[in-house]
Amino acid sequence: xxxDFFPLFYRSENIxxxxxxxxxxxxxxxxxxxxxxxxxxxxxxxxxxxxxxxLKRLNPSAKVILIDREDQLGFIPSSINMVLKGRIxxxxxxxxxxxxSLVVNGIELLLGHEVVDIxxxxxxxxxxxxxxxxxxxxxxxxxxxxxxxxxxxxxxxxHPRVLTTKSWAASLDSQAKIEESKHILIxxxxxxxxxxxxxxxxxxxKLTIVEAFESxxxxxxxxxxxxxxxxxxxxxxxxxxxxxxxxxxKEEKGSLIxxxxxxxxxLSDHVxxxxxxxxNSQLIEEKLETHLDRTIVVDDYLQTSADHIYAVGDLIRxxxxxxNRDYYLPFVNNAIMTGRLAAMNALGMNEKMTDVVxxxxxxxxxxxxxxxxxxxxxxxxxxxxxxxxxxxxxxxQVPVTIKLIVxxxxxxLLGAQLYSETDILPLADTIAIAIKAAMTDRDLAxxxxxxxxxxxxxxxxLYAAAFSCYEKRVKEVNEDAARGSI
Numbered sequence: 001x002x003x004d005f006f007p008l009f010y011r012s013e014n015i016x017x018x019x020x021x022x023x024x025x026x027x028x029x030x031x032x033x034x035x036x037x038x039x040x041x042x043x044x045x046x047x048x049x050x051x052x053x054x055l056k057r058l059n060p061s062a063k064v065i066l067i068d069r070e071d072q073l074g075f076i077p078s079s080i081n082m083v084l085k086g087r088i089x090x091x092x093x094x095x096x097x098x099x100x101s102l103v104v105n106g107i108e109l110l111l112g113h114e115v116v117d118i119x120x121x122x123x124x125x126x127x128x129x130x131x132x133x134x135x136x137x138x139x140x141x142x143x144x145x146x147x148x149x150x151x152x153x154x155x156x157x158x159h160p161r162v163l164t165t166k167s168w169a170a171s172l173d174s175q176a177k178i179e180e181s182k183h184i185l186i187x188x189x190x191x192x193x194x195x196x197x198x199x200x201x202x203x204x205x206k207l208t209i210v211e212a213f214e215s216x217x218x219x220x221x222x223x224x225x226x227x228x229x230x231x232x233x234x235x236x237x238x239x240x241x242x243x244x245x246x247x248x249x250k251e252e253k254g255s256l257i258x259x260x261x262x263x264x265x266x267l268s269d270h271v272x273x274x275x276x277x278x279x280n281s282q283l284i285e286e287k288l289e290t291h292l293d294r295t296i297v298v299d300d301y302l303q304t305s306a307d308h309i310y311a312v313g314d315l316i317r318x319x320x321x322x323x324n325r326d327y328y329l330p331f332v333n334n335a336i337m338t339g340r341l342a343a344m345n346a347l348g349m350n351e352k353m354t355d356v357v358x359x360x361x362x363x364x365x366x367x368x369x370x371x372x373x374x375x376x377x378x379x380x381x382x383x384x385x386x387x388x389x390x391x392x393x394x395x396x397q398v399p400v401t402i403k404l405i406v407x408x409x410x411x412x413l414l415g416a417q418l419y420s421e422t423d424i425l426p427l428a429d430t431i432a433i434a435i436k437a438a439m440t441d442r443d444l445a446x447x448x449x450x451x452x453x454x455x456x457x458x459x460x461x462l463y464a465a466a467f468s469c470y471e472k473r474v475k476e477v478n479e480d481a482a483r484g485s486i
């Protein structure tokens with residue numbers, strides 16, 4: 001069964017065939033169907049699988065080769081958290097798709113095969129498998145190797161009791177060790193670290209969190225929007241050290257000792273790294289143009305400096321809505337979208353990349369939390385802004401807190417942050433659409449919505465927040481104008 005996050009045209013009760021709503025679809029925008037076309041994809045996670053499925057849908061006769069050095073397909077990275085919370089039985093239950101579904105759809109799947117060299121000029125790959133190296137020729141290549149965790153800065157980070165969860169193999173190893181651990185230290189109080197902390201606490205572990213910034217989830221939330229979350233974490237007996245970085249980890253008398261920049265020496269059974277996700281580009285970075293952060297340079301059509309090679313997902317920067325700049329945003333939705341676009345462009349469809357909206361959401365310590373678009377601190381770098389924090393109960397009388405960030409003069413929506421004990425996560429999608437459509441607070445305030453009294457209704461709370469923002473913003477703008485005329 002294909003997962004819910006794939007578009008409808010991928011889904012079928014009969015996994016043995018690809019659903020096409022209209023056979024003329026793959027003639028659109030001048031697409032040329034080339035029967036001898038061979039497209040190789042390196043990386044079988046979100047981006048790579050999205051590319052492969054799109055290619056076979058649009059050009060069933062193309063030879064699509066999907067290669068990954070792991071023995072398993074990509075999986076939901078937070079699977080270990082779901083296991084510890086009892087939501088799934090094992091990590092394998094959250095694989096994106098099964099192998100059979102890809103093979104039946106005509107994709108040549110090479111798992112456990114490591115690409116050791118890319119000959120960009122002669123269009124061939126050197127692929128190592130079971131002590132043998134073979135050559136694979138391609139017409140087009142899609143790079144989808146994803147991200148990796150780096151820890152060169154931390155002395156002792158390679159200790160066997162220092163754990164990561166980025167890959168399937170690492171997650172399996174970490175799960176076994178975490179289950180036997182009593183005290184876990186988490187390096188990083190961002191989205192990944194907090195989701196891990198929530199899961200480990202549910203499993204009865206003693207926890208310490210070390211965060212480098214002044215507030216938790218600094219990249220996605222302004223400080224006042226995480227105060228309630230931080231209170232809940234502390235009330236559960238979890239220790240938080242902020243404004244501190246981990247410098248070294250060593251073992252002494254059976255325990256790991258973690259040393260921070262403020263000379264804290266913290267004891268634990270295991271350390272979990274939830275920081276430093278970087279593009280896994282070392283295989284190609286000397287052969288293609290790259291940025292200083294080692295992301296691969298691509299154009300608006302995801303082509304690299306070699307026009308027959310495309311890069312997607314966690315390997316690239318994407319245009320960030322509201323900034324007029326490219327940012328490194330290694331998120332699942334971006335991986336799927338860029339994977340799909342690269343496949344279409346490899347087939348000659350010339351689909352241009354559009355601005356993306358950063359969107360995250362989680363249920364953490366009893367709170368549903370979401371962040372969409374720019375934070376206040378980010379928005380200040382590019383715009384004259386106004387912010388509004390609004391609180392109202394939903395139809396079940398559960399408070400919902402919403403922060404809106406808009407351009408002061410026009411009211412154009414730039415970002416939003418939300419939290420509540422009720423499930424506000426669907427609002428994140430609504431807000432993302434509004435940001436991409438350049439909607440204003442007034443547009444959102446007068447947006448139509450379905451009101452159904454039998455369930456908790458949260459859309460009206462968002463629109464009420466937008467109306468409050470609109471009222472206050474217009475008043476401020478008018479007052480500023482009046483002062484200027486005196």
